[in-house]
Amino acid sequence: DTAVSQTPKYLVTQMGNDKSIKCEQNLGHDTMYWYKQDSKKFLKIMFSYNNKELIINETVPNRFSPKSPDKAHLNLHINSLELGDSAVYFCASSQQGWETQYFGPGTRLLVL
Amino acid sequence: ELKVEQNPLFLSMQEGKNYTIYCNYSTTSDRLYWYRQDPGKSLESLFVLLSNGAVKQEGRLMASLDTKARLSTLHITAAVHDLSATYFCAAMEYGNKLVFGAGTILRVKS
Numbered sequence: 001d002t003a004v005s006q007t008p009k010y011l012v013t014q015m016g017n018d019k020s021i022k023c024e025q026n027l028g029h030d031t032m033y034w035y036k037q038d039s040k041k042f043l044k045i046m047f048s049y050n051n052k053e054l055i056i057n058e059t060v061p062n063r064f065s066p067k068s069p070d071k072a073h074l075n076l077h078i079n080s081l082e083l084g085d086s087a088v089y090f091c092a093s094s095q096q097g098w099e100t101q102y103f104g105p106g107t108r109l110l111v112l
Numbered sequence: 113e114l115k116v117e118q119n120p121l122f123l124s125m126q127e128g129k130n131y132t133i134y135c136n137y138s139t140t141s142d143r144l145y146w147y148r149q150d151p152g153k154s155l156e157s158l159f160v161l162l163s164n165g166a167v168k169q170e171g172r173l174m175a176s177l178d179t180k181a182r183l184s185t186l187h188i189t190a191a192v193h194d195l196s197a198t199y200f201c202a203a204m205e206y207g208n209k210l211v212f213g214a215g216t217i218l219r220v221k222s
């Protein structure tokens with residue numbers, strides 16, 4: 001059973017489009033995260049939710065909007081996609097915010 | 113703001129040799145994590161270090177933490193090809209925010 005899963009794995013789209021990435025964890029964790037890994041492999045946190053409540057909201061364009069329908073799911077919606085949004089987006093989860101985070105397989109987004 | 117620096121950023125090793133990756137962080141942090149990432153794959157948790165002097169070992173990898181020096185090390189013993197990957201350290205900032213280093217690309221040559 002996959003612990004943290006993401007869909008889709010690959011996303012190729014045109015500038016200006018709107019897209020969503022979905023994340024689900026079956027670990028029973030309370031906290032979920034979105035990270036962006038750029039072309040130089042640098043990882044930066046974007047958002048975190050604890051039990052459906054937004055806890056960390058980094059300085060990202062407001063075109064990015066996370067949504068957590070329940071504590072096992074955290075989705076990321078991106079409006080008006082730009083070339084610079086091309087990256088790998090990782091979802092992660094942890095039991096509590098200070099515990100080890102477990103990462104999903106990543107979604108490779110390419111904006112043309 | 114917490115900053116995490118790793119060095120070296122790229123490491124090419126011969127099989128059987130030993131080497132150390134260094135991770136410095138700029139402000140007090142309660143927890144230090146090491147992750148491994150294979151090309152095109154996810155991040156795999158290796159170690160979490162919680163206190164000064166903590167040492168953890170798994171196979172050919174050993175991680176340690178010196179909170180006074182704000183330094184963690186990942187020591188590789190008798191490297192084998194399977195250890196080739198990118199290794200990230202990450203420190204926990206106030207508010208439970210994980211800040212990652214830039215990663216060290218390790219290539220083990222036979």
